[in-house]
Amino acid sequence: MRIVVLERNSAGTDISMECFLDFGDVTFYPNTITVEEVRERVKNADIVIANKSPFCEETLKDAKNLKLICELATGYDNCDLAYCKSRGIKVVNVVDYSTAMVAQHTFTLALALSQKLPYYDTYVKSGAYSAQDRFSNFDVPFYELEGKTWGIVGMGNIGRRVAQIATAFGCKVIFHSVTGKSKCKDYLMVDKNTLLTESDFLSLHCPLSELTRDFIDREALRRMKKTAVLINVARGRVVNNTALYEALEAEEIQAAGLDVVEREPLEASNPLSRLQDSNRLIITPHLAWASVEARTRCVEGVYKNIEAFLRGEDRNLVNP
Secondary structure (H helix, E strand, O other): OEEEEOOHHHHOOOOOOHHHHHHOEEEEOOOOOOHHHHHHHHOOOOEEEEOOOOEOHHHHOOOOOOOEEEEOOOOOOOEOHHHHHHOOOEEEOOOOOOHHHHHHHHHHHHHHHHOOHHHHHHHHHOOHHHHOOOOOOOOOOOOOOOOOEEEEEOOOHHHHHHHHHHHHOOOEEEEEOOOOOOOOOOOEEOOHHHHHHHOOEEEEOOOOOOOOOOOEOHHHHHHOOOOOEEEEOOOHHHEOHHHHHHHHHOOOOOEEEEOOOOOOOOOOOOHHHHOOOOOOEEEOOOOOOOOHHHHHHHHHHHHHHHHHHHOOOOOOEOOO
């Protein structure tokens, strides 16, 4: 088998990928971005391993031997599934490898913002705490999670884990199903308006689709509580970044924690790049999935997908 790894560095250079040599000749590329690079690098491959590289007719038309695309991720919105199916190219992903870390990061962002940790860390390190005449400082109010309403969009593996943790903190959990087809009975399913108006914390864990693109827009933000904290660890375009910037500047919501933005890496033209107040906005560089443990599980998942494919089995097939 001729295997091409298009974005070797997306798993981190501290994580070994030598395991793929078990299956044949492997060519590793640190990163692959352009259509031209993808087309040239996959044309002789039997199996391609990638993360964000675009797969469509334009990039795959010359890849006559390609049989399997392995997403080094759960998401597969970089792939034209219908075209791949028409060519007999199977597309597989890795599921549930990052659930624990994404859920953990969701609460890292929520707690940092709701407890005003950036403010108090700066207060101490600036010398202001040492200069005061009392043992404590709580001049900027902060609040408990206990008794708050935690809203969720996307009640999959990650959404359910977040719901469990929120419940442990004493939150009431509600969720909205964008498709209306959720089978989850453990938590209260509500309509979008109820989700927006009642959530004290609103976390997003849904895939990007035409139903979720700009799900949080200017009108949605206006309906949220002024004290609400928004967390997006899903896909950047689920939240309209310009609308969020305007809402934060107008103090229409309390704060937002983002691990994803509309275009990555964050562009200078994105208005959120101008908001430097970490008490209102924290942005991390799409790392919620990327603990050492999660990245190791992801590579192992791809290995198992290839192993199954070579046995004639479909494992984690997303275009049956």
